[in-house]
Amino acid sequence: MKTMILGGDGFCGWPTSLHLSQQGHDVLIVDNLSRRKIDIELEVDSLTPIAPMSTRLAAWNEISGKTIEFIDLDVAVEYDRLERLIEEYKPDCVVHFAEQRAAPYSMKSPKHKRYTMDNNLGATHNLLCAIVESGLDIHVVHLGTMGVYGYKNHGAMIPEGYLDVEIPLPDGKRIETSILHPADPGSVYHTTKTMDQLVFYFYNKNDAVRITDLHQGVVWGTNTEETRLDERLINRFDYDGDYGTVLNRFLMQATINYPLTIHGTGGQTRAFIHIQDTVKCIELAVNNPPEKGQPVQIFNQLTETHRVRDLAKLVADMTGVEMQNLDNPRKEAAENELVVDNKCLLDLGLNPTKLAEGLLDEVMEISKKYAHRCDKSKILARSQWIKK
Amino acid sequence: MKTMILGGDGFCGWPTSLHLSQQGHDVLIVDNLSRRKIDIELEVDSLTPIAPMSTRLAAWNEISGKTIEFIDLDVAVEYDRLERLIEEYKPDCVVHFAEQRAAPYSMKSPKHKRYTMDNNLGATHNLLCAIVESGLDIHVVHLGTMGVYGYKNHGAMIPEGYLDVEIPLPDGKRIETSILHPADPGSVYHTTKTMDQLVFYFYNKNDAVRITDLHQGVVWGTNTEETRLDERLINRFDYDGDYGTVLNRFLMQATINYPLTIHGTGGQTRAFIHIQDTVKCIELAVNNPPEKGQPVQIFNQLTETHRVRDLAKLVADMTGVEMQNLDNPRKEAAENELVVDNKCLLDLGLNPTKLAEGLLDEVMEISKKYAHRCDKSKILARSQWIKK
Numbered sequence A, B: 001m002k003t004m005i006l007g008g009d010g011f012c013g014w015p016t017s018l019h020l021s022q023q024g025h026d027v028l029i030v031d032n033l034s035r036r037k038i039d040i041e042l043e044v045d046s047l048t049p050i051a052p053m054s055t056r057l058a059a060w061n062e063i064s065g066k067t068i069e070f071i072d073l074d075v076a077v078e079y080d081r082l083e084r085l086i087e088e089y090k091p092d093c094v095v096h097f098a099e100q101r102a103a104p105y106s107m108k109s110p111k112h113k114r115y116t117m118d119n120n121l122g123a124t125h126n127l128l129c130a131i132v133e134s135g136l137d138i139h140v141v142h143l144g145t146m147g148v149y150g151y152k153n154h155g156a157m158i159p160e161g162y163l164d165v166e167i168p169l170p171d172g173k174r175i176e177t178s179i180l181h182p183a184d185p186g187s188v189y190h191t192t193k194t195m196d197q198l199v200f201y202f203y204n205k206n207d208a209v210r211i212t213d214l215h216q217g218v219v220w221g222t223n224t225e226e227t228r229l230d231e232r233l234i235n236r237f238d239y240d241g242d243y244g245t246v247l248n249r250f251l252m253q254a255t256i257n258y259p260l261t262i263h264g265t266g267g268q269t270r271a272f273i274h275i276q277d278t279v280k281c282i283e284l285a286v287n288n289p290p291e292k293g294q295p296v297q298i299f300n301q302l303t304e305t306h307r308v309r310d311l312a313k314l315v316a317d318m319t320g321v322e323m324q325n326l327d328n329p330r331k332e333a334a335e336n337e338l339v340v341d342n343k344c345l346l347d348l349g350l351n352p353t354k355l356a357e358g359l360l361d362e363v364m365e366i367s368k369k370y371a372h373r374c375d376k377s378k379i380l381a382r383s384q385w386i387k388k
Helices: A013-022 A034-042 A053-064 A079-089 A110-134 A188-207 A246-255 A275-287 A308-319 A343-347 A357-369 B013-022 B034-042 B053-064 B079-089 B110-134 B188-207 B246-255 B275-287 B308-319 B343-347 B357-369
Strands: A002-006 A026-031 A068-072 A093-096 A139-145 A162-168 A174-180 A210-216 A218-220 A260-263 A269-274 A297-301 A304-307 A323-326 B002-006 B026-031 B069-072 B093-096 B139-145 B162-168 B174-180 B210-216 B218-220 B260-263 B269-274 B297-301 B304-307 B323-326
Touching: A002 A013, A002 A079, A013 A026, A013 A053, A013 A068, A013 A093, A013 A275, A026 A079, A053 A068, A079 A110, A079 B110, A093 A110, A093 A275, A110 A139, A110 A188, A110 B079, A110 B110, A139 A188, A139 A275, A188 A210, A188 B188, A210 A275, A218 A246, A218 A275, A246 A260, A246 A308, A246 A357, A260 A308, A269 A275, A275 A297, A275 A343, A297 A343, A304 A308, A308 A323, A308 A357, B002 B013, B002 B079, B013 B026, B013 B053, B013 B093, B013 B275, B026 B079, B053 B069, B079 B110, B093 B110, B093 B275, B110 B139, B110 B188, B139 B188, B139 B275, B188 B210, B210 B275, B218 B246, B218 B275, B246 B260, B246 B308, B246 B357, B260 B308, B269 B275, B275 B297, B275 B343, B297 B343, B304 B308, B308 B323, B308 B357
Parallel strands: A002 A026, A002 A093, A026 A068, A093 A139, A139 A210, A210 A297, A218 A269, A260 A323, B002 B026, B002 B093, B026 B069, B093 B139, B139 B210, B210 B297, B218 B269, B260 B323
Antiparallel strands: A162 A174, A162 B162, A269 A304, B162 B174, B269 B304
């Protein structure tokens, strides 16, 4: 199976590329190395020392005997090269990670808002456009976010993409219908993911493109079975205020005895998934395309939900580190419940890796090993949702 | 009142600019003349001989004594100039027409799909971003389309933007809520307008930007009270297969005894509005902003609905011209019903200009006057929704 991975150099993209290669896929990574270049802009670096792409690929070949190809291409900008590449490579599946994925980064300034909008929509639309133009029957697997649903409770369980509703009529009757779950984005980044859904809807309806959209929770952990095989394969670990995800940040902060940074009351409930499960879910999605002519297939890609302050307490209890409550830079509900259906991926065979001390310890070991690489001045989140 | 009109050189933008100027607004047109440049690309021209912008503005000054300013600026591209302009001009209201508005044009090729996506989203997002950055309390009035709702009947009347639904729970209870009406776009153009709604939703929620979104029907007619005052003020009249709107096309075809071009069965029901009512509706919207902190205000901007074949028959009966049924280049339902709520604008004082023989005659008179400018080879619609 030929699989093209857009954004295959990133935090989720790299371990996915290795995992699919290990599973026997013919993998082609397409990436413009934007994530590494953003590190340069932000004057921060992955806590783990990630190797350059050519070193990564040579190491993988040496260790696994398998070859992953790489093309440096900006999917959002270089449409003609993308179209030609799709026509020549003829992938069975394209996994689409090629989007700016940090909400705080997307809110830093007009430049960052506009970059996130242009890059994310440009990438998604160019991909769909090129697939239609190629005339090939290619399955698109896209990394979306649980954030498209928003965190205002309507009180019902969040379904996998489609919500059954009834429309009351003046005569007292009701029309039963199923709709794309209403969108409630909380940042420019999240807005782009809700907009992606409409692009997918249209290209699926008009051109019958097969699409699976994965609404992923907050990813934690860093290594997977494949990235663990050699230090040159190590995955990114972001701890900074823009790109670091909450649980990894707490674990890294605990390692260096930095009081855990809780935004607001910590009453936010979020969905979580370990990076090992991310790669497994993508394998399941790639292997289970919707039938031709079926609507966009949507899976919720998470294994558990937790309240942020409960995670902080867990880490504090494990390590003895202090907690600190900081002003929340985001505009969001102080407290929310979150009940989410994730039956589809479980039914396809996902065996969840739940939060357990053993796995938390592993993340802390990595944090400890590379603690000397941490720039403490980068830990606090400085991006503000509202212009002061 | 200071009003900036983005896209003020276009079919709706120009008569709106004149109308608001006539009503005493201080009007600044911002336009990159893209619509005239697309005429060059398509090798077609407005049936009516539209004057260059400087001639238009000089004529308006001569006739009304009023001054409209004009700045040539690409809203989707020149962000920094746009931001500076907003900060310096300090508009009370920005009317946003600066989008590629033809569904067939948006489906012609990857280049046209991508231009429509980049231009429309770029313009909308740049505008919102610049308003937030300016810190000014500016009301945005946006021209949307009835097409965001789609033409699949769920069987209920189409409300003004927000649909009351009930979410059934497993225990038999129901949650009552109001949601943005589900989107069902029928072209890349329509997709951009559904995506605009999400941009508006986010910037309204996060930054409390005041926004009115007008979901407009198919516009017909060409002149308004102001454009009629002098030939140099004449409005565009598009009859070609990409930009011509259905009723104007039928009237123009009848004038030159060209069999009326009905796509498919003509069973499509669409919403209509006369250009004179368009400018009145925009005046009403501009004068009635939502309160600060209120959700996006959505009005359905139409005065009547008609089935396409009924319009063809009306014109055929009036004129004796033949009708022809052509393959429908669009992918859409062959037949649909359409019942739409338009109470908001009526309550604000809109007095609808309904389809009447007198007004149809006026359009035909203009068609007849400029029939010598018609290139018959441009009448047929050639843009195909599905790649052959």
